Amino acid sequence: MGEAGSRQPKDPVRALGPPVAVWAATRAVLLLCVFKVLVLPGPDVTSDISGIYAGWSEVLKSGAFPQDDVAWQYPPAAALAVLSPGLLPFLDYASAFFLLACAADAVTFALLLYAGRRPGKRLTGAWVWAAGVALLGPTAYARYDLMVTAVAVAALFAAARRPRVSGALIAFGTLLKVWPVLLLTGAPLRGRRARQLWGAAAVGALAVIALCAAWAPGGLAFLTFQRDRGTEVESLGALVFHLARQFGWDGEVLLHYGSVEFVGPYVPLVSSLALLLTVAAFGWLLLWRLRARRFTSTTLADAAFTAVLLFVTTSRVISPQYMIWLVGAAAVCLTLRASRMGLPAALILLATGATLWEFPVRFVDVVASEGSGVVLLAVRNVLLVAASLSACRRLWRSTVTGPGHVTAAAAPRTPATAG
Template sequence: MHLVFLVFALILSLRGEAFSDTFIYRDWTSAGFRDENLSGGPSPWVYPVLALVPMAIAGLAGPGPFFFLWVLMITVLNGVALAKLTGRGRRHEAIPAGWWWLVFVFIMGWLGFARVDGLTAPIVLIALAYGVSHPFIASTLLSIATWMKVWPAAVMLSLFTVVKQRTKVVAAGILTSVLVIALTAAVGQLPRLLNFLTQQGDRGMQLEATFTTPWLWLSVLHVGDSRMYMNTDINSMQVDGPGTAFMSFLMQPLLALAAILVAALTFWALHNGKRTGGADRTELLLAGSLTMATAFVVFNKVGSPQFMVWLAPAVAVGLTHSWKEWRVPAAMLIAIGVATYFIYPLFYDALSHNNPFMALVLTVRNVLLVVLFCWSVRRLYLLGKKIPANEPAAAAKES
């Protein structure tokens, strides 16, 4: 499966081309990651600093083979993740989960292979596979991934909530961050270290975001002044209309509130489970990670299609613990992936030109995301109440 993407990447690279966001990454590399050397478009510092490291590696041989080397790095990471997930093929009960991971990666296609998210997803999967039994390793991997793209912080928060040795989680995070700061200072870019926190703070509601759905239909139906437009500064299709500025402002506190509530629910499930006979910390980590990652998608004003990649690691590892319990989110995520593939790259142009059928596809996808979030919240609640959801936890202990 990866060979398909590698051959395609090689063909494009031999033509001197790239694909999707890797065009931008290649330009950043050629410009030495300096804004003054760019002719326009987004700044490379919209990403945390470690995201620029794989870009620099892919650009070592010049712009020609950039795309092929980028896809090769993701292929290697996916291979390592699959080996960890399945115990290098020795954990026979994990083989179906490995197949599910490959199917999802294939469906998401270039949304994973042409974006930074495709690098972070396998790192998060490996971290979750280490889980509560190796919190320092898991936290280190999650810290590295967070300094590449912010979303793994959702999994880090869940890890901190459920493990016994929280000092190891904190220590790994601090140590990794100190090394990142030292690296940034060494290349003379320390003032830009936290630019990713402010670069996109004033952006509007992106077309694909869950909470944008009402304005999406207002634009499709030509109601009022609602419209779609391209924000060229950040290369993002957004929706403008009555109330979108207020909603855009509201989304950041909503996301923060959702994260706090999910962390609180996870903490409650852990301690309430102890009082009723003991909670399985691994199951809580996986359920909490999926809930938190889904909250990061549902309550996000950006909502880019590659965000769906964030949801897969927890489901893949969850399937290795209990196929029966995790088959529901696994099926939903495959449906979400298929719908996302139709949205981008197949028919994004039609969607951005008010095509009602593609608006319906996007609406169904967003509804599925909300349903997945509700399933995840319920899963956490049941783990805390120690009713049927406890059965797979017991099975995991026995194995």
């Protein structure tokens, strides 16, 4: 601890200057993009806000979920994100949404800066966040994933000292967009802190579901909307069809269930294989959990990052905004000096930059299965696979086969990340 403390900057405020300046400059550019002062090539990434989110907002204001729209595939608490622009009634819906997304970005960055100044922590995570969101481009401000990721980052940082708060935040995040439930992958299973965290998560989830059910019907309709999803054009499985189109495959690309998907021969087979791959990935996580013997202060964050990586990489749908989840989880890991997720985090930053080029810049080529688009997509997906394998290997070695500082018996008393 003394060594870690000696590495803290002599002037902490001065050390914050560079990352804050980079964050401010890049976010100014993102705002210029979403407000169309600067325009990137490719489709308008903001059209969903004014064309879809705003419509959902009107339906939600009427006291019902948009359960007749198959594009609504979100848990009930997502209604809060969709309705949030109402907090700024003096602005039009899209403008208010962009500013609130920027506010969520700023909150996440502030959490990483605050944690990075504490003993045993570092500002690397704040740098990862500043760079990662910028590398994704304006898509980051044109979806509500920044809001969800802010909740997830806060949950991971709260786990060590405030497990009840962490559990409640995980529950809330899960009912915003499902994936934050993966933060529980490395959570302790025994001891007082474990009971507090899991209990708060369960109670919080039930409370939010009950409130949403009482407020409006159709809050759980999203569960059935997912079952008929196909293979989205940016997913790992989509590479099969991008290549098959070069050899006469007669399927097509359609806007299907709210995303651009392949439709045609063998698509159901590839989609089923993707689901099996996801099941296999979670089987590995279960095996890891059963075999893990050494839990450290970084295990919760490292396990959460690994789980989210596996979920995204094997998904039938890899939308560009999913990269925000990975950047947020990676940023928390790299805030902790003892984390071993440096290489996977670096690969995620590269994958995020590649994502900007495949969407929106070269998305027309991706949809048409043209060479440059397919190459960019393949590079991004290979980087995701490499990051997943690296994260799995490092998590396994740090908790199962490698040296550790905390025994399994002590694990429940050190549930996770930054304090």
